[in-house]
Amino acid sequence: MSSTGRMGSRGLIAAMCLGQVGNLVPHVILQAIMARHLMPAWGLSATEAGLMASAYALGYMLAVPVLVTLTDRIDARLILTGGSAASGLCTIGLGLFADGALSAALFWGLAGMSFAGAYMPGLKAMTDRLSGADPSRAIAFYTSCFALGVGLSFLLGQVIADRFGWRAAFVVTGFGPLVMVAVGLWLKPVAPKPSGGRLLDFRPVFANRQALGYIFAYSIHCLELYGWRTWIVGFWSFIAASRGGLVPIDALALSFLVSVISMPASLIGNELAMRFGRHATIARIMNAASLIAIAIAIGVEAPPALLLCLVFLYAVAIPADSGALTAGMSAAATTSHRGATMALHTTMGFAFSAIGAWSSGLMLDLAGGPASASGWRAMFGLFAVIGLAGPLALWWSRR
Helix, strand or coil: CCCCCCCCHHHHHHHHHHHHHHHHCCCCHHHHHHHHHHHHHHCCCHHHHHHHHHHHHHHHHHHHHHHHHHHHCCCHHHHHHHHHHHHHHHHHHHHHHCCCHHHHHHHHHHHHHHHCCCHHHHHHHHHHHCCCCCCHHHHHHHHHHHHHHHHHHHHHHHHHHHHHCHHHHHHHHCCCCHHHHHHHHHCCCCCCCCCCCCCCCCHHHHCCHHHHHHHHHHHHHHHHHHHHHHHHHHHHHHHHHHCCCCCCCCHHHHHHHHHHCHHHHHHHHHHHHHHHCHHHHHHHHHHHHHHHHHHHHHCCCCCHHHHHHHHHHHHHHCHHHHHHHHHHHHHHCCHHHHHHHHHHHHHHHHHHHHHHHHHHHHHHHHCCCCCCHHHHHHHHHHHHHHHCHHHHHHHHHCC
């Protein structure tokens, strides 16, 4: 019997992708309702709101080195199942008990720590059970499902909050991770290959220059993507308000669409990377995203239809390198230290995600605030400049 046990490779990948979507239903619920519900209710500035949103990524960053590195020693499905259950409970707890930015950040940080036991351990649980074929496409499917889950999180969060209040939005979406709990319980046990060395010994990973290039580039990708997702609702709400509501689409629909479009973008980006070379393709994608960010910064006061086209282009360009970066990291990792390499990859990614949520809010405030065109112009300018560091990291890794 193959390591996939009761299911074939396709069934395994489908189940893990479905569980991944369930785990991500609460993922951006706070960002989805922050501008319209939480900031007015608690009187928050953009910097304070950005810090609150960054608590999730910060919690993830603190927990993930231990939890993912453990997958080199124990079955990843055990960590995956526990982390998924805890993620849902913490999200529900925020909805029931948070009464301000500080308590919300505490619960959101705990939810992020729990998700650290769900995302990369899920990837490890899947790749440990795939036998024979190159897992690159499976990894791309798994990572691209991130976009579908985030899109549902934006959609459900805003719909539920608008109709039943923000507390209900957290409580309802907190049940999403139960899907992955069920998948984790269904997976056949698989013991990882023996790994030598100490638990948190990342020296072999830092010695792997090729893997480090992907990790550093992924970190830049995460900073830009998380900052974008934190403020997409607020940005388009500003565009709608400044045009008297005369926009082609509202913030709710836009946040859902630009998230879901990330899924095919990531898959296509990985296919292009496999055909034309991973480093070259990723560098071109990241440079294109920076150029589009500059165009949005210049065109903040442009006609809404033109601005909407730029937003959709940006929504394609930012995640298009996601699957290729993660697949490249996994391929560059040594077998005995793949869990540790994934741990550093995702730790760095979410550390930079936390910086992205905070720095974008800070830039907004410094340049005039969320109610000013200058604030949004400065934020997209920040994304454009930082995005150029990704291709530099890849160039460094090949020297």
